[in-house]
Amino acid sequence: MTERKYPPFTELGMLSLALIVVGGIYLSSHIPQHVPLGPAIALLIASAAVMSVNLTLLRRVPGFAWPRFYQVAKWALAAYLFTAAMIEYAFLRDHLTGGPLVILTLSLIVYAVQVPTLIAFTVARYDTTSSDPADGSLA
Amino acid sequence: MVEIAAPPSAAAESGPPAAPRLDFEIVPRKGLAIVAVVMVLLIAAIADNKLWPLEFFHVAGGAGWTIIDLFLGLVLGPIIGRMSIPARVEFTTKLMPKMVLIMPTVVTATLASGWQLSTMLGTNLSSSPEHGWIVASFIVVGVMAVLALGLLEPANVAVLFELKKPKPNGEVIERLMKRFIYCAGVLGVMQVATLVIMTKLAST
Numbered sequence: 065m066t067e068r069k070y071p072p073f074t075e076l077g078m079l080s081l082a083l084i085v086v087g088g089i090y091l092s093s094h095i096p097q098h099v100p101l102g103p104a105i106a107l108l109i110a111s112a113a114v115m116s117v118n119l120t121l122l123r124r125v126p127g128f129a130w131p132r133f134y135q136v137a138k139w140a141l142a143a144y145l146f147t148a149a150m151i152e153y154a155f156l157r158d159h160l161t162g163g164p165l166v167i168l169t170l171s172l173i174v175y176a177v178q179v180p181t182l183i184a185f186t187v188a189r190y191d192t193t194s195s196d197p198a199d200g201s202l203a
Numbered sequence: 204m205v206e207i208a209a210p211p212s213a214a215a216e217s218g219p220p221a222a223p224r225l226d227f228e229i230v231p232r233k234g235l236a237i238v239a240v241v242m243v244l245l246i247a248a249i250a251d252n253k254l255w256p257l258e259f260f261h262v263a264g265g266a267g268w269t270i271i272d273l274f275l276g277l278v279l280g281p282i283i284g285r286m287s288i289p290a291r292v293e294f295t296t297k298l299m300p301k302m303v304l305i306m307p308t309v310v311t312a313t314l315a316s317g318w319q320l321s322t323m324l325g326t327n328l329s330s331s332p333e334h335g336w337i338v339a340s341f342i343v344v345g346v347m348a349v350l351a352l353g354l355l356e357p358a359n360v361a362v363l364f365e366l367k368k369p370k371p372n373g374e375v376i377e378r379l380m381k382r383f384i385y386c387a388g389v390l391g392v393m394q395v396a397t398l399v400i401m402t403k404l405a406s407t
Binding site: 094 | 337
């Protein structure tokens, strides 16, 4: 099987997710004490930066199956936005406010974007038939 | 742990005509209705904030999650590896679409109800004597989440897209299924740590 050379998209995506998860654990393990937000902010920025670099590197891959990528990503995004909204609802239900709420909300946004891109990349990297209409449905 | 050979379509690359396109839904539509019902009930349980519904979702979801991971990774995975290639393809096309719906649902139900339950019981407060165990469970779940979301779920979806193609690439399916089964095995082993932590919490 001949294969196009790709950047380490999955590895970087998992790193971005791991940074978000560590930030979430850091914040949630301090409740309800006052928690210094610096480390959580740094982890969030690092995660978002890794995700941005990852997508930028992918954009440079010639001939990448972007139609397939977007087709899968939009449905996965809908699903993961729903789960992110559920988590956000739980935070609001528990009266989380202020800095921790902002950081956790932004972390959820990164999560809701990162996971669909990982799924979409894994599908699109093996795509050979983007123009095949029978391949276009998720059902 | 598992040897997963190429499905019949791999042979198609070297000459014989392609097998007929497999007819299955990547995301089973009927299952979406069941998922929606579970999610509505889960939201109601969190909003109600009563012990029994939260405990039900956490225990039932956690049991489902743990059993599926252990069974898939340590029992079913090796069996799939020893099945004939057509049987393996048929089994995969029937199992994997269901996994696309089941796993995110049980994981969401377990974690969302678990967080609310620990908030209600106060075990996620840093003043709780159980706090160390709770943080340990966060770490175990965090590692599992990164593996499941970064490796397992994308492989699950990608293998279904590959099987949908007129001429699926056997090498791609083999690679993705290996990733899926190995990942499920690792998660299954990590579930043992979850069992230790949760039984410890329930016993104190």
